[in-house]
Amino acid sequence: MEECKPRPISIHNFNDKICDRIVHFHVMSLQDCFFLWVGFSPSLSNLAVAMCSRFNSVPLSTSILGDKADPTSSSFAQRLAKKTKKQVFVSIGIPTNDSQLLLLIEKRIKQEMDSFPEKF
Template sequence: MMELSPRAITVHNFSERICEQLVHFHVMGMEDCFFLWVGNSPVLANLSVAMCSRFDSVPLSTLVLGDTSDMTSTSFAQRLAKKTKKQVFASVNIPNNESQLMLLIEKRIRQEMDTFPEKF
């Protein structure tokens, strides 16, 4: 019987100026999951995890680190898990989360996912 080797961890970084803010993206792709950090300074203030479940159409999620009143990372992880069908660790560290800014950030991530699907 042939053993399957686990997928190597891939690292992918990109940046974009969105709504006059320089936003940085860091992706660590792993086997059946990925970690995505979004921010404009090197801070890990919130971290959530989400994964799909056969029992519910909404992915299961929880906040691992950060302010429980800030649901940005959690809802972000849920949307990415639903789209990719993978376990997602997401950290959104943008001060003053404006809905327009977050929509544009998600749009930019979708573009990157379409261009480099192997990184996610």
Template sequence: MEPVSRSITLHNFCERICEQTVHFHVMGMQDGFFLWVGLSSSLSNLAVAMCSRFDSVPLSTLVLGDKSDTTSCSLAQRLAKKTKKQVFASVNIPSNDCHLMLQIEKRIKEEMEAFPDKF
């Protein structure tokens, strides 16, 4: 029996975090997913991460954006390690707000637990 390929799935949600409405967009693919997080509709950066059998830390690189902002790469690495999938991540929030980012990651974790098939 041949394995059934997963079609692309879309999952959107938003949450009021630290007095700001944060939007989340997940595009699930067969062996990975794309996660966009932002306050407004912009794509200012994009990172990709994937696990490697040669290192416990997933490999990652910034595909688009300012190399000094490591937020998207860091998130992609953590999600790749957690899911064992290839992860594309774009975080479009002010990089100087650590509390906001912690709350965003907490919200992503909650959504992953509630809807694991979307990631």
């Protein structure tokens, strides 16, 4: 019987200029899950997790760290969990009052996922 080897941790960093701001992205891929941080400067002020459930078509999510009234990280985590079918940890360090910026950031993440699926 062949032994199942754990997947090594993979780190993937990228950045892009979006709405005249440099946005930084950090992905840490683990066995069957990944952590995504997005922000302007290195700070972990919030963290959410989401995962698919066989009992509901919408992934379950919860806020682990930060303002529970701000659903941004939880919403991102839910959408990414649904897309990847993995457990996803997300921290969004971007002001949530700019919905256009958040949409462009999500579009950029999806482009990166399509280009480098093994990093997620």
